[in-house]
Amino acid sequence: MSKRALLPRWLTSEHPLPWLFPVTSLLLVFGLYPILYSLWLSFYKRNPATRKETFLPSYNWEKLFADDRVWDAIQITFTYAFVALALQLILGLAIALLLDSDKKGFGVLRALMTLPLVVPPAVTGMMFLLMYDSSFGVISNALYSLNLLSPSAPILGTGSTALWGVIVADTWQWTPFMVLIMLAGLRALPKEPFEAASIDGATAIQSFIHLTLPMMSKIIALAVLIRGIDLFRIFDYVKVMTDSGPGTATETLTAYAGTVYFKSANFPYASTVALGTLILVLLTATLFIKIFKVRF
């Protein structure tokens, strides 16, 4: 026998342990432990005056449910996630259908379409800040000349339009991601059903609704799940573009947790808000996976 016999089986490459050890230990130490630490932290009440923390397990959690800013933030987060997801899904599918061609020139267009994906989100925020600027911004000025916007109500400085301003930046950056996924789905569709349908006289719209969409449902569900989770965790755009403002008009859950952390240094309550966000994401995602039977 070779030297393999000298080792206990669980140390050989036949056993999953050595393979999984690095990933597992890293996730336990820097993934799971912080969550437990966070939970433990959330059981302490911080006295802002004395900066002393006393063990009072229910305090922060009761505060969380009674906090109006949390409920506002939940509403803003859901609005943001749903509107952005719907826009990105529809645009992504439409653009993928448009670009799904083997004709000359379309390959270059598909490559150019991936450009927004490599821009750091913080830089994307800056790009749109520049274009939204109320005096020299190119988007603002275009809207002024179309009479759709007045200089007295700048896009990001007005409560009713600020969230839209952020959604546009997010949609610009992440629609290409949807396009890539949808293109992969479209490319994998079998040809025969479409040929049969066109022989039977189906229009392009009919075969899209009755063939393309059902056959793409799995990939669409996956794309919605991945993008939906990311939208729930939105932080960079809000931080860079509006810093939750004006007032709290664009304050999402993660932005609120960040505000509590940075501005009031109330670490126990900041942890509670962050954990609340995590629980909400987990619940929504699990529900989605169960309903749409997403498999990996």
Add this chain to the structure above:
Amino acid sequence: MNSEAIKNGARYFIAIAIVAVFVFPIAWFALTSIKPVSAVFNKDRVVVFDFKPTFDNYRVTILGGRKSDTNSSSSILMGTSGEGAYDGRGAIASSLIIAVCSTILATTISLLAAYALSRLNFRGSQGYMHWILSQRFLPPIAIIIPLVFIFRDLGLRDTHFGIIIAHTLINIPIALLILKSFFDDVPKEVDQAAMIDGATRFQCFYMVVLPMVKGGVAATAVLCFIFSWTEFLLSLFLTNSIRTIPVKITTFVTSTGSEWGYISALGTAAIIPGFIFILLVQKHLVRGLTMGAIKD
């Protein structure tokens, strides 16, 4: 001209128009980076092309030129004081070190785990996959607060190694899922044949299966690199003196105004590496992003 040719021409024209909309913000940003200050802040003529291009912004931000030597930099904006405030060389070096190391680390350890999950049938592998997946739901803000304390205690705060660990942690779930889907595409008979010839599991992984999925590994590595290169929140919380590019750029926005020339120069430069990488692996990337939801 027949109607087919008109239809094709119209489709190509619409496709170009839509891609142009998505490329425009980057083009505008790049244009801003070579404009003299007087052209950036000209609110009477927002769309200006007849300016004299200047590379002073690049000289200062990526070549470390002195701000006072350049004549285009504004006298109206004081911005952050200090000669080195707009020198992005340190940030570029930090971002490169962090992105390269975390990409290598995340890809390597995810490869091991993905191989085991794809090949070794063991009890609890499904549960393990779900646990990994749940890490993907984690809003970074939920672990960032305890991570700050843990990093401080371990001496990892404000070190390159600390951010490398943090980025690796965030990249593991997606890297593992994508790599597993590539492994799943390789028939199990390949492993069996190698093992009959006397190869151990590890030899089989390293010498037989790994070369067959190298396209997928490249795509995964590019995704990890782009994530690390563009990441903002973790880098912001976990560092004080070490600044990655996205964090550095946000320091160019000061209470007295934004240095749009420097922001756009460093921002434009930051887009280039990611775009080159994404073009190199585009074929595998599209396949990888769907994480095995499409079997072809």
